[in-house]
Amino acid sequence: xxxxLPTIQNQVAPDVIDLGxxxxxxxxxxxxxxxxxxxxxxxxxxxxxxxxxxxxxxxYFRLALADFLSKGYGFEVKPESLFVTxxxxxxxxxxxxxxxxxxxxxxxxxxxxxxxxxxxADHNLKVISIDxxxxxxxxxxxxxxxxxxxxxxxxxxxxxxxxxGTTLPQERRERLVQLAGEQDFIIAADEVYHLLSYTQxxxxxxxxxxxxxxxxxLGSFSKxxxxxxxxxxLQAHPEKIRRFNTCGFLDxxxxxxxxxxxxxxxxxxxxxxxxxxxxLINIYRSRIKVxxxxxxxxxxxxxxxxxxxxxxxxxxxxxxxxxxxxxxKTPAFKVDLRPGALxxxxxxLKNYIRLCFVHYEEEDIEEGVxxxxxCLESK
Amino acid sequence: xxxxLPTIQNQVAPDVIDLGxxxxxxxxxxxxxxxxxxxxxxxxxxxxxxxxxxxxxxxYFRLALADFLSKGYGFEVKPESLFVTxxxxxxxxxxxxxxxxxxxxxxxxxxxxxxxxxxxADHNLKVISIDxxxxxxxxxxxxxxxxxxxxxxxxxxxxxxxxxGTTLPQERRERLVQLAGEQDFIIAADEVYHLLSYTQxxxxxxxxxxxxxxxxxLGSFSKxxxxxxxxxxLQAHPEKIRRFNTCGFLDxxxxxxxxxxxxxxxxxxxxxxxxxxxxLINIYRSRIKVxxxxxxxxxxxxxxxxxxxxxxxxxxxxxxxxxxxxxxKTPAFKVDLRPGALxxxxxxLKNYIRLCFVHYEEEDIEEGVxxxxxCLESK
Numbered sequence: 001x002x003x004x005l006p007t008i009q010n011q012v013a014p015d016v017i018d019l020g021x022x023x024x025x026x027x028x029x030x031x032x033x034x035x036x037x038x039x040x041x042x043x044x045x046x047x048x049x050x051x052x053x054x055x056x057x058x059x060y061f062r063l064a065l066a067d068f069l070s071k072g073y074g075f076e077v078k079p080e081s082l083f084v085t086x087x088x089x090x091x092x093x094x095x096x097x098x099x100x101x102x103x104x105x106x107x108x109x110x111x112x113x114x115x116x117x118x119x120x121a122d123h124n125l126k127v128i129s130i131d132x133x134x135x136x137x138x139x140x141x142x143x144x145x146x147x148x149x150x151x152x153x154x155x156x157x158x159x160x161x162x163x164x165g166t167t168l169p170q171e172r173r174e175r176l177v178q179l180a181g182e183q184d185f186i187i188a189a190d191e192v193y194h195l196l197s198y199t200q201x202x203x204x205x206x207x208x209x210x211x212x213x214x215x216x217x218l219g220s221f222s223k224x225x226x227x228x229x230x231x232x233x234l235q236a237h238p239e240k241i242r243r244f245n246t247c248g249f250l251d252x253x254x255x256x257x258x259x260x261x262x263x264x265x266x267x268x269x270x271x272x273x274x275x276x277x278x279x280l281i282n283i284y285r286s287r288i289k290v291x292x293x294x295x296x297x298x299x300x301x302x303x304x305x306x307x308x309x310x311x312x313x314x315x316x317x318x319x320x321x322x323x324x325x326x327x328x329k330t331p332a333f334k335v336d337l338r339p340g341a342l343x344x345x346x347x348x349l350k351n352y353i354r355l356c357f358v359h360y361e362e363e364d365i366e367e368g369v370x371x372x373x374x375c376l377e378s379k
Numbered sequence: 380x381x382x383x384l385p386t387i388q389n390q391v392a393p394d395v396i397d398l399g400x401x402x403x404x405x406x407x408x409x410x411x412x413x414x415x416x417x418x419x420x421x422x423x424x425x426x427x428x429x430x431x432x433x434x435x436x437x438x439y440f441r442l443a444l445a446d447f448l449s450k451g452y453g454f455e456v457k458p459e460s461l462f463v464t465x466x467x468x469x470x471x472x473x474x475x476x477x478x479x480x481x482x483x484x485x486x487x488x489x490x491x492x493x494x495x496x497x498x499x500a501d502h503n504l505k506v507i508s509i510d511x512x513x514x515x516x517x518x519x520x521x522x523x524x525x526x527x528x529x530x531x532x533x534x535x536x537x538x539x540x541x542x543x544g545t546t547l548p549q550e551r552r553e554r555l556v557q558l559a560g561e562q563d564f565i566i567a568a569d570e571v572y573h574l575l576s577y578t579q580x581x582x583x584x585x586x587x588x589x590x591x592x593x594x595x596x597l598g599s600f601s602k603x604x605x606x607x608x609x610x611x612x613l614q615a616h617p618e619k620i621r622r623f624n625t626c627g628f629l630d631x632x633x634x635x636x637x638x639x640x641x642x643x644x645x646x647x648x649x650x651x652x653x654x655x656x657x658x659l660i661n662i663y664r665s666r667i668k669v670x671x672x673x674x675x676x677x678x679x680x681x682x683x684x685x686x687x688x689x690x691x692x693x694x695x696x697x698x699x700x701x702x703x704x705x706x707x708k709t710p711a712f713k714v715d716l717r718p719g720a721l722x723x724x725x726x727x728l729k730n731y732i733r734l735c736f737v738h739y740e741e742e743d744i745e746e747g748v749x750x751x752x753x754c755l756e757s758k
Contacts, residue, residue, distance in 0.1 A: 005438025005458075007641075009431040009633040029429035034638075035421040042414040050408035050605035052388040059384025079384075086465065089632030093476065101481035101503055118627025124480055226429035228637035248497025253468030254388040258607035259413075260638055262386075 012336075017368035019355045020338035022162065022311055028283065029226045030276055037266030053258030055245040057084025057233070061261040064268040065233060069219075071274075072195050073205045077235065081210060083244050086256050087232040088190055088218045092116060092155070095188055095216065096123040098247055100152045107145060107154040109137055111343030111352070113162045113190065116155055129345040130154070134305065136161060136168035139175050146183050153186035159202045160193035160310025163343050163354035167308065170203040177206075180214040192220045193310035195277055198285040202309065207235040216240060221264065223311070224277050229260050284358050287365060291357040294369035299376070313355045314340075317376075323353045329378060335371035391715075396747035398734045399717035401541065401690055407662065408605045409655055416645030432637030434624040436463025436612070440640040443647040444612060448598075450653075451574050452584045456614065460589060462623050465635050466611040467569055467597045471495060471534070474567055474595065475502040477626055479531045486524060486533040488516055490722030490731070492541045492569065495534055508724040509533070513684065515540060515547035518554050525562050532565035538581045539572035539689025542722050542733035546687065549582040556585075559593040571599045572689035574656055577664040581688065586614040595619060600643065602690070603656050608639050663737050666744060670736040673748035678755070690737050693719075696730045700755075703729065708757060714750035 008026075012018045041049075049058065056062070062079040069077040085091040100106065102124035108117065110129035120127055128149055131141035137156055145151075154176075158168040168176075180187045189206035207217035220232035236244075244250065255261075267273050291313060292306050303316040317323065323339035330336050340352025360368060387405075391397045420428075428437065435441070441458040448456040464470040479485065481503035487496065489508035499506055507528055510520035516535055524530075533555075537547040547555075559566045568585035586596035599611035615623075623629065634640075646652050670692060671685050682695040696702060702718035709715050719731025739747060 005442060006433035006435075007427045007430075007437045007439065007637070009433050023431055026426065026430050029426050031421065031426035031429060034429065038417050038421055042410065042417055047405065047408050047410035047605075048386045050410060050413065050607040051386075051405055052402055052601075052606045054385035054388050056385075058386045060386065063384060086635070087632050089628050092631075093628045097472065097476065097501055103481070113631075115627060115631035118630055120627070122476055122627045222431075222632075226426075226638075227431045227633060228429040228641075230632065230636055230638070248494060248499070248501045249468050249472045251497055252471075252492075252494035253466050253601075253609065254606060256465070257609055258386070259605075259609065 016334045016336060017360060017364050017371060018336035019360070019365070019368045019372065020336050021359050022356045023359055024223060024227065025359050028280060029228070030272075033267050033272040033276060034226065034263065037270065037272070038263045040266050041263050049258045049262035051258070052253070053255030055250040055255055056241065057082065057255050058258055058261050058265070061265045064265045068268050068273060069207070073207060074201070075204065075208055077207060080238070081207075081235050081241070083234050083236065083241050084256055084261055085232040085234055086230040087222055087227070088192055088220045089115070089119060090230070090256065091218045091232060091234050092119050092188065094244065094247070094249070095153065095186070096120065096125065097249075098243055099186060100125055104152045105149045107142070107149075107151040107185070108345055109156050109161070110345060111163055111340065111349055112155065112345065113157060114342040116190070117345055127345045132164065132166065134166055135172065136166045137172065137176065139172055139179070142176070142179065146179065151185045153188050154180070155188045155190065157190045157192070158206060159191055160196065160307060162193070162310065163312050163338070163340070164314040165305065165307035165310055165312050167202050173203060173206065173209070177209045177212055177215060181212050185214065187215050189215070189217050191217055192223055194219070195224055196281065196284065197309035198281060198288060199308045210235055210237050213237040213239050224280070225264070225267065225273060229264065231257050231260050231264055287357045287362060290362045290365050291355065291369065294366045298369050298373035307357075311356050311358050313357060315353045315355060317351045317353065319351055322350045324350065326375065329375050333371045333375040333378070335368050335375060337372065395713045395715060396739060396743050396750060397715035398739070398744070398747045398751065399715050400738050401735045402738055403602060403606065404738050407659060408607070412646050412651040412655060413605065413642065416649065416651070417642045419645050420642050428637045428641035430637070431632070432634030434629040434634055435620065436461065436634050437637055437640050437644070440644045443644045447647050447652060448586070452586060453580070454583065454587055456586060459617070460586075460614050460620070462613050462615065462620050463635055463640055464611040464613055465609040466601055466606070467571055467599045468494070468498060469609070469635065470597045470611060470613050471498050471567065473623065473626070473628070474532065474565070475499065475504065476628075477622055478565060479504055483531045484528045486521070486530045486564075487724055488535050488540070489724060490542055490719060490728055491534065491724065492536060493721040495569070496724055506724045511543065511545065513545055514551065515545045516551065516555065518551055518558070521555070521558065525558070530564045532567050533559070534567045534569065536569045536571070537585060538570055539575065539686060541572070541689065542691050542717070542719070543693040544684065544686035544689055544691050546581050552582060552585065552588070556588045556591055556594060560591050564593065566594050568594070568596050570596055571602050573598070574603055575660065575663065575690075576688035577660060577667060578687045589614055589616050592616040592618050603659070604643070604646065604652060608643065610636050610639050610643055666736045666741060669741045669744050670734065670748065673745045677748050677752035686736075690735050692734045692736060694732045694734060696732065698730055701729045702732045705754065708754050712750045712754040712757070714747050714754060716751065
């Protein structure tokens with residue numbers, strides 16, 4: 001068979017609607033913005049971004065990003081608190097390398113982002129899960145586990161969580177930061193969805209707490225511009241930034257993405273990034289309504305909260321259902337989902353499923369939910 | 380003080396000649412080639428490279444790279460044997476993550492690339508050094524150490540080594556590959572200088588031996604195009620490629636550099652990369668002659684072999700000299716070098732220094748060596 005050469009990671013057959021997939025839609029990845037910024041930057045008589053780059057990331061890019069984040073986060077972000085990454089996966093990988101050894105213990109939310117669990121497994125870390133409720137991580141559950149374990153870090157998605165969509169309230173954030181200081185563990189806050197809020201501003205990013213040496217806030221362009229750029233950032237205390245800047249990998253290869261960040265600087269400076277986010281928010285907000293209405297109509301036995309931001313609906317099926325079993329039947333109905341058990345680090349959450357509302361257009365979302373209903377009703 | 384924002388990693392003061400620095404010269408990083416390829420690719424109506432990329436790297440890029448390498452390496456390179464990386468530092472980091480645990484033992488050459496040592500240190504690996512001679516790694520020294528240790532991998536720079544400039548002959552390569560199979564350790568061959576040969580073709584790349592599951596050949600665009608792209612590749616057996624493709628970090632973030640590789644595809648396909656390498660070879664060949672002649676004239680007590688490729692002269696100073704001590708005096712003479720001890724994993728090689736002949740233009744090389752002479756003669 002003559003298979004076409006692959007460019008995209010997750011290829012879904014054209015007749016299938018994969019409501020589980022958490023990728024942005026290809027049609028909303030703004031080639032025009034990138035093209036324009038590339039033309040401007042590459043026609044300047046300055047090739048410095050082709051050299052080994054400053055370890056922390058290009059200073060001009062960090063300045064543009066700091067201005068943008070100051071506005072988006074609602075407090076002053078300083079360029080010197082920013083370290084440029086290849087996205088959150090890379091940042092997590094680096095945190096594992098620099099701050100853990102094989103066999104160390106870390107904490108995650110239950111449920112959590114399933115692919116982060118795979119990164120931690122590659123680093124041979126022992127993963128302990130902390131319970132969550134409709135407001136995210138339960139501090140008492142964390143305290144219980146802290147009495148038993150000494151984690152190197154806690155990985156959490158505090159805002160519009162993947163998969164649950166929940167957001168950690170301000171008071172829990174403050175309590176968490178306090179505990180991290182007292183008990184000496186790092187908070188690795190994955191804030192990839194923070195700027196995609198559809199109803200009201202979320203509580204302050206963990207970047208507001210980086211005067212505490214243990215707090216690291218992770219951001220990315222993957223969901224607000226384009227994942228193929230492999231560009232993100234982290235914000236941390238100067239001591240942590242120093243550790244990243246001086247690690248062997250950075251010392252040897254220089255900054256993580258000089259070429260792409262030079263181009264994306266222009267996308268930020270022109271206001272293109274802000275416009276793009278506003279455009280995404282408007283489109284995704286409508287898609288939430290469509291998915292909510294379709295779920296309401298077709299799957300009345302399913303429980304969920306309407307998300308206020310991010311990418312996902314987190315559905316609770318009737319107790320007796322097993323979403324992994326259900327998924328065996330989805331191919332026949334040309335639909336797909338992600339079973340809750342994927343997001344569990346203790347083999348739980350069998351009757352939950354994650355659906356993403358951003359990847360498909362409105363009529364496909366409706367059709368997908370209808371197919372899901374048919375799948376659920378089939379024997 | 381109002382410091383300008385940093386873009387470049389290694390900034391040398393304009394009045395200093397740092398003959399130790401192993402970076403390509405900024406003036407030879409071809410902005411025009413990148414601009415042209417970017418314009419072509421970004422004006423196509425195809426934004427697929429902005430999506431999460433195929434884990435192994437874009438198929439069309441791997442096809443172009445395979446054609447290019449087949450010609451450059453002199454044997455057939457298949458796209459399916461190529462995995463796209465962010466350069467060799469990233470590839471080494473990934474190899475450490477996937478194939479070692481904290482406390483494991485690895486082997487390196489003595490001397491070896493000093494920043495690789497720092498990557499291994501970040502992964503908490505125990506480094507054992509293998510002796511080398513004018514033909515690189517000594518197989519008997521390797522066999523001795525293998526009787527005592529079980530290394531997870533051997534890191535070596537087989538061709539135009541950094542810092543020594545030596546090249547491992549064909550017979551040693553074959554013996555090494557055989558040993559890796561018998562004793563079950565990985566060969567991580569850093570072949571960053573393989574295509575920069577100035578006199579005669581080196582022996583076959585380790586990519587010729589990837590039918591053995593333990594052989595990984597690492598390549599990079601850093602020295603043949605531009606380091607700021609953070610783009611490289613590795614070649615390995617299908618079983619190893621599978622391990623890279625399916626690791627958590629790749630699963631989560633997708634391929635390592637979809638955007639940049641889409642642009643560099645065009646640089647390869649247009650013949651621009653080949654032309655660029657030919658241009659570099661001509662320029663660097665002349666710079667070798669200039670450095671050789673200046674060393675001959677100004678530093679007659681220093682021993683070295685003229686390099687056949689790569690970036691470096693490896694100088695042996697009289698036994699009683701300590702290059703680290705010497706380096707304390709270089710600032711006064713506005714010159715710099717890299718002391719041999721940097722490249723030792725057992726605190727040896729005190730009377731050696733590494734000089735790079737590619738970074739400066741001919742008159743600066745002459746002037747730099749003259750300053751070195753003055754520094755050496757000073758009390």
